[in-house]
Amino acid sequence: MMLISARLFKTACRGVWQNMGQNCAGPERFFVYEKVFDEFCDGVAKVVKNMKVGPSLGDPSVDCGAICMGPRQMLHYQKLVDDAKSKGAKVLAGGFIPGKDSPLSKGSFYPPTILADVPEDALIAQEEIFGPIMAIFKVKGNSDSEAVRMANNCDFALSSCAFSKSGERAKKIASQLVAGMSAVNDLEGCTYMSQSLPFGGCKKSGYDRFAGPEGLRGLCLIRSVCEDKFDFIRNSIPPPMQYPSTGVGHYFAKGLINMFYSTNILGNISGLLTVIKYSGYSPPKKSN
DSSP, X not given: OOOSOHHHHHHHHHHHHGGGGOOTTOOOEEEEEGGGHHHXXXXXXXXXXTOOBSOOTTOTTOSBOOOSSHHXXXXXXXHHHHHHHHTTOEEEEXXXXXXTTSGGGTTTOOOOEEEESOOTTSGGGTSOOOSSEEEEEEEGGGOHHHHHHHHHSSSEESEEEEOOSSHHHHHHHHHTSOXXXXXXXXXXXXXXXXXXXXXXXXXXXXXXXXXXXXHHHXXXXXXXXXXXXXXXXXXXXXXXXXXXXXXXXXXXXXXHHHHHHOSSHHHHHHHHHHHHHHHTOOOOOOOO
């Protein structure tokens, strides 16, 4: 019995291999529950098996073209793949730089790659991929809290998404993901399509936002200004806190803090009485 909709396989694959993974908000790490892990892996592997890789100019049937950053970036991909393999990950598709005998050797073509059972200590779990590699992690025990923990165990946090047959469950999971943006039952990049929403991340993915009111505020000089509500009232330093020290300024300050910020009414009253007690205090005059 299929527990995962075939539509989800297509969505996951589109998210990873659109623009050959060179999409800042594209999904890279997939956390799949143990119960449906094998089904998910088989489903995305079947999609990749039928994808066409090659030069896209003049051939509309090509699914995956070249990457834009050349051989140097492909070496980075291979480093991540080899490290994951050495730590127990399984290669379900791709995972190699085309050799000289391959028609894909003439150009920067890295085949669509799927890594399954990726361990959390693999480099690919912590470094940005920005390429055509799907990294699948198994969530043991089918635990939502474990899935959230694993997803948040990363220094990059631009965007995220959560999928479930239950929209409420997906929404609850998404609300716990530490990322600048989250999508519920849709690709994380869909947040970019609404220009009224702020776009940006947190952690090493950066700070601040563009688009939306928040993005406009980022282009402004934001200032705080304080002034007296009534012009004829002028602020002055209470006598207990004036220089030179009266010796009771700290009591007066403590009373102010309790009066305004105590968490109970008795504390507020006690603070008020302290303020009243020391309000008119002035140190004794020194004799000559």
